[in-house]
Amino acid sequence: MASTIYPDRSKAPMQGPLFGSPNKLKLAVFCPNTQRGTTTSFAEETLKLNWQNSLSIVQAVDASGIEAIIPLARWRKPKFTSPEVDRIYETFTWAAAVAALTQNVQVFATLHMALTHPVMAAKAITTIDHISGGRFALNVVAGWNSHDFAMLGMVQKEHEDRYAVAAEWMELIEKIWTENAPFDFNGTYYQGRNIVSEPKPIQSPRPVIMSAGSSPAGMKFARKWADINFAAIEHIEDTPKIVADTRAAAQEIGREVGVYTSAWIVCRDTEKEAQEYVDYVIRQKGDYDQGNSVVAEMIKNSHSTDVFSRKTIQERSMSGFFALPMVGTAEQIIERMKFVSNAGIDGLAISWPDYEFGVKQYSEKLLPMMIEAGLRVK
Ligand SMILES: Cc1cc2nc3c(=O)[nH]c(=O)nc-3n(C[C@H](O)[C@H](O)[C@H](O)COP(=O)(O)O)c2cc1C
Known part of the structure; x- marks a missing residue:
């Protein structure tokens, strides 16, 4: 029994479910740990957060061949409208349970670097990497929502300074994962005496790291420290240039970084039906109060959204x-x-607006067509 739940698959980071995947276009389901998922709408079919719902999505994803699941790290939404809006599971405890109850997917946790000391994070990460048999991955974020920080009695640093903290955070955690003897660390932001962390993660020298900051500073950070970066894309036609620029910048420092973007899927039998559904879920049922507050906070504190026009x-x-x-x-x-x-x-x-429907539709309808199109082999 233990062998299926805790598979002993000592894998290097580049051979896990994501990097070992034979599929040309990899997939990761985003936000199954949060009320409404990624759709800011009062529509009934958006995700209602409880453990049964979250787990049933995750297990459907695990069975579907989709490579990964990425939870959202947020402590509260920018604006308080109703208590449901703040319902979100903490990502490490969520990922540990998900790791134990799945067998195939790469299980991410998402972490605000400035809110967690690397010594604490390194241990938690190793623990989940062991639980998952080497399927853990980490999404590191610098943060943008000042209300997250305020709740912890902290003030968010200036944009550039956040990435100075982040770089030191990564330097220390990489050292923790690779040093066998106790060491001292005397950084500008982090200090520690006789740091030791055993055992090491199964993935050697470290688990897969993703950084989705799309600002110039965020992308520079990702190029140096992460295996996967995200491009924010307003117009799909711009994708070739955005990807080429990202890859060229990584090559300048001798690195290769996977380039991902995110996609919100509404698939219906006709285009008209799909557009009508968007009209319903966003224009009629949308929580514009929340939507506006996220945009205002993003514009103030992040540069990820600079590529989007006001329209x-x-x-x-x-x-x-x-x-x-x-x-x-x-x-x-x-x-x-x-x-x-x-x-x-x-x-x-x-x-998707409706995750349960979305995963099922993916397996039954989109996957066979993706295979035919050469995007996936399974
Ligand atoms: C796929 C994806 C996942 C993200 N997950 C989170 C998250 O869980 N928590 C968060 O605060 N920001 C999240 N972000 C936002 C960014 O990672 C980043 O922290 C933010 O945009 C601010 O960085 P920047 O101004 O340097 O781009 C996510 C972005 C993307 C594209």
Whole structure:
């Protein structure tokens, strides 16, 4: 029994479910640990957060062949409208349980670097990497929501300074994962005496790291420290240039970074039906109060959203959290996926207004077409 739940698969980071995947376009389901998921809407079918719902999505994803699941790290939404809006599971405890109850997917936790000391994070990460048999991955974020920080009695640093903290955070945690003898660390932001952390993660020298900051500073940080970076894309036609620029900048420092973007999927039998559904879920049922507050906070504190025009920013924030819309028939969605994949995108963080429906539709309808289109082999 233990062998299926805690598989002993000592894997190097580049051979885990994501990097070992034979699929041209990798997929990761985003936000299954939060009320509403990525859709800022009062519509009934958006995710109602409780453990049974979250787990049933995760287990459907695990069985579907999708490579990964990424939870959202947020302590509260920018604006308080109703208590349901703040319902979110803490990502490490969530990931530990998910790791024990799945067998195939890469299980991410998402962490605000400035809110967690690397010594604490290194131990938690190793623990989940062992529970999952080497399937853990970490999404590190610098943060943007000042209300998250205020709740912990902290003030968010200036944008550039956040990434100075983040770089030192990564330097220390990498040292913790690789040093066998106790060591002292005397950084500008972190200090420690006789630091030791055993056991080491199964993935050697460290688990997969993703950093989704899309600002110039965020992308520079990701190029140096992460295995996966995210591009924020307003117009799909711009994808080839965005990917080429990202890869070229990484190569300048001798690194290769996977380039992902996020996609919000609404697939219906006709384009008209798909558009009508978006009209319903966002324009009629949208929580514009929340949507506006996220946009205002993002504009103030992050540069990830600088690429979006005023015309699209609000709706894009509410439908997939600034994801690329993949709205239409299955054929139209496959065309868009082919376009971004041919432009060099390695993977998509996907979400839907209705996750249960979305995963089922993926397995039954989209996956066979993706295989036919050469985007996936399984
Ligand atoms: C797929 C994806 C996942 C993200 N997850 C989180 C998250 O869980 N918590 C968070 O605060 N920010 C999250 N972000 C936001 C960014 O990682 C980043 O922290 C933010 O945009 C501010 O950084 P920047 O201004 O340097 O781009 C996510 C972004 C993307 C594209």
